[in-house]
Amino acid sequence: MKAFRGNPSIFSSARPEERRAGLEVKDLTLKFGGITALSKIDIAVSTGELVAVIGPNGAGKTSLLNCITGYYKPQEGQIFFNGDEVTGLSTHHLTRKGIGRTYQNIELFPGMTVLSNMLLARHVHCRYNVGKAALFMKSVQDEEVRHRRILEELIDFLEMQSLRNQLVGSLPYGMRKRVELGRALALEPKLLVLDEPFAGMTLEEKEDMVRFLMELNEAWNQTMILVEHDMSIVMSISKRVAVFDFGVKIAEGSPDFVQNHPQVIKAYLGDTSKIE
Amino acid sequence: MVSKDQNSTTWSLDLFFKGGFKNITQEQIILLIAAVFFVFFAFAVKGFATFGNITIMMRNISVLGIFSIGMGTVVIAKGIDLSEVAVGAMSAAWVLQLATDGMNLGYAILLGVALALFLGGLNGYLIAFIEIPALFATLASGIYVFGFVRYFLLNNQENHFLPKADSAFLFVGQGKIIGIPTPIVIFAAVALLAHLFLRLTRHGRFFYAMGDNEDAARMTGISIRPMKIFQYSLCSLIGYLAALVMMGTTGSINVRIVSSTLIFDVVLVVVLGGISLIGGRGSVFSVIAGVLLVGIILNGMTLLHYTLPTQDLIKGIILLGAILLDTFLHPRDEETARQGDI
Numbered sequence: 001m002k003a004f005r006g007n008p009s010i011f012s013s014a015r016p017e018e019r020r021a022g023l024e025v026k027d028l029t030l031k032f033g034g035i036t037a038l039s040k041i042d043i044a045v046s047t048g049e050l051v052a053v054i055g056p057n058g059a060g061k062t063s064l065l066n067c068i069t070g071y072y073k074p075q076e077g078q079i080f081f082n083g084d085e086v087t088g089l090s091t092h093h094l095t096r097k098g099i100g101r102t103y104q105n106i107e108l109f110p111g112m113t114v115l116s117n118m119l120l121a122r123h124v125h126c127r128y129n130v131g132k133a134a135l136f137m138k139s140v141q142d143e144e145v146r147h148r149r150i151l152e153e154l155i156d157f158l159e160m161q162s163l164r165n166q167l168v169g170s171l172p173y174g175m176r177k178r179v180e181l182g183r184a185l186a187l188e189p190k191l192l193v194l195d196e197p198f199a200g201m202t203l204e205e206k207e208d209m210v211r212f213l214m215e216l217n218e219a220w221n222q223t224m225i226l227v228e229h230d231m232s233i234v235m236s237i238s239k240r241v242a243v244f245d246f247g248v249k250i251a252e253g254s255p256d257f258v259q260n261h262p263q264v265i266k267a268y269l270g271d272t273s274k275i276e
Numbered sequence: 277m278v279s280k281d282q283n284s285t286t287w288s289l290d291l292f293f294k295g296g297f298k299n300i301t302q303e304q305i306i307l308l309i310a311a312v313f314f315v316f317f318a319f320a321v322k323g324f325a326t327f328g329n330i331t332i333m334m335r336n337i338s339v340l341g342i343f344s345i346g347m348g349t350v351v352i353a354k355g356i357d358l359s360e361v362a363v364g365a366m367s368a369a370w371v372l373q374l375a376t377d378g379m380n381l382g383y384a385i386l387l388g389v390a391l392a393l394f395l396g397g398l399n400g401y402l403i404a405f406i407e408i409p410a411l412f413a414t415l416a417s418g419i420y421v422f423g424f425v426r427y428f429l430l431n432n433q434e435n436h437f438l439p440k441a442d443s444a445f446l447f448v449g450q451g452k453i454i455g456i457p458t459p460i461v462i463f464a465a466v467a468l469l470a471h472l473f474l475r476l477t478r479h480g481r482f483f484y485a486m487g488d489n490e491d492a493a494r495m496t497g498i499s500i501r502p503m504k505i506f507q508y509s510l511c512s513l514i515g516y517l518a519a520l521v522m523m524g525t526t527g528s529i530n531v532r533i534v535s536s537t538l539i540f541d542v543v544l545v546v547v548l549g550g551i552s553l554i555g556g557r558g559s560v561f562s563v564i565a566g567v568l569l570v571g572i573i574l575n576g577m578t579l580l581h582y583t584l585p586t587q588d589l590i591k592g593i594i595l596l597g598a599i600l601l602d603t604f605l606h607p608r609d610e611e612t613a614r615q616g617d618i
Binding site: 117 | 469472473476477478479481482484485488489491492493494495496497498499500501556557
């Protein structure tokens with residue numbers, strides 16, 4: 001696929017090994033007291049894949065994402081990222097290893113502008129120290145300019161030019177979702193974790209978001225794992241779909257395979273055999 | 277990093293204030309009110325608007341100002357440190373105890389730094405790792421710090437005096453640098469450093485980010501927990517510095533200061549100036565605006581011979597007014613309510 005919205009250098013000039021994102025979840029079990037949220041989950045995502053996780057409410061989809069991003073610490077099982085075991089690491093460590101995330105209920109800094117929100121994600125990559133920063137020395141200025149340039153490319157990519165200096169708290173919901181994606185991308189994630197990126201959006205906003213995600217995945221080889229309820233989108237954009245129900249993975253495969261899987265139909269529609 | 281955003285609070289009621297007043301900030305409102313009080317006292321009170329009185333006033337509010345900058349940095353990150361005065365004053369009292377016992381004052385001051393950092397770090401640990409709400413953690417630590425230090429390190433004494441041999445230290449509170457009383461210079465230096473830190477360093481920006489939305493900050497790659505320990509240690513350190521200036525002014529520390537209303541004056545200054553309790557807002561200028569207003573009012577009331585209860589009443593009303601203004605300017609709508617309280 002041809003890239004048609006700018007040429008963000010964090011994607012175009014990255015070496016292939018810098019974009020490598022192999023995620024492997026093995027035998028993952030997560031319990032809250034007596035409730036088993038996830039039971040012996042195995043799932044793998046390889047570089048460049050777009051994997052969707054679907055399932056009815058309470059199936060454990062977000063719990064899985066929370067384990068991958070370090071919010072929950074699973075009781076059993078292991079998570080590997082690019083060959084390293086990352087089970088139980090805290091969120092900021094995982095962020096630095098290259099796992100970026102968006103949330104179901106947008107988590108942004110409403111009191112800051114779009115640019116400031118994204119700049120914070122760049123500051124993780126800063127190398128200058130407090131003393132140099134307080135004096136605002138030349139090296140600091142150069143580094144700030146470099147980060148700002150990267151952000152401008154991302155802003156072009158996400159078509160947010162007019163929003164740059166607006167307070168995030170004043171933006172409509174769909175736009176905030178886009179800003180959140182922008183912030184996640186500013187982290188230069190190898191693996192992008194998206195929790196219901198289309199929830200609460202208008203049709204037009206969904207179309208925009210699909211364009212962005214498709215281009216990221218196909219033109220820039222961005223690895224993604226996403227949780228989503230909108231089946232038409234999931235089935236059209238993902239290469240592989242995993243279906244969860246009550247904390248168990250009941251099916252995994254191509255969209256076509258999953259759609260016709262009897263257990264999936266049962267999970268979503270109930271036991272249809274009794275109807276006949 | 278130096279982009280302008282809502283660190284200074286924007287007046288949201290466009291309906292009432294069109295044009296020039298549209299973007300007036302809380303600290304500007306407070307500065308305006310301070311100016312009005314200043315003019316009022318200048319006419320109403322004889323001897324108020326003299327150079328001597330203004331210098332005294334500035335010197336008196338310097339200690340409060342330094343304490344408030346420490347508190348301000350924590351409140352920006354959506355915390356609160358009710359033990360700041362206790363940690364600062366008890367560490368300073370320990371310094372005097374060590375000096376009285378014959379230790380070199382310089383070493384004693386360094387040990388005081390260590391104690392303040394340890395107690396502040398402990399606050400941060402309780403809040404970050406054990407996840408006790410900052411309000412309760414620091415309320416409790418203010419009490420146990422007072423008890424612990426007084427019983428184990430201070431021989432249960434209330435008053436501690438600077439040994440005669442170390443009277444050179446009084447320069448910190450009573451001396452002058454190019455004609456300006458030292459406390460004012462120290463306050464200005466602390467304010468400048470805090471301003472540079474908050475505005476220009478990424479760690480300063482992280483304070484705002486954590487105050488604005490902790491989850492987002494975490495996902496942005498900020499190590500929330502170590503940062504909290506850092507914040508509370510920094511606050512304690514600044515509180516300790518304020519207590520040293522206080523000690524330099526009188527040459528003594530009475531540990532009863534811990535149970536005085538000083539900590540509430542500090543919160544008053546911070547909230548009054550526009551460092552919102554919902555976090556992520558305000559700046560060092562907020563503290564300066566708040567401390568000027570409080571300083572002018574306290575000084576004016578003292579010169580007018582208001583009794584202490586009357587002064588407390590007026591201070592209480594101002595604090596309530598400041599919190600009302602805070603609620604008014606930062607309404608707890610669906611956006612802010614979701615983030616919960618401190």
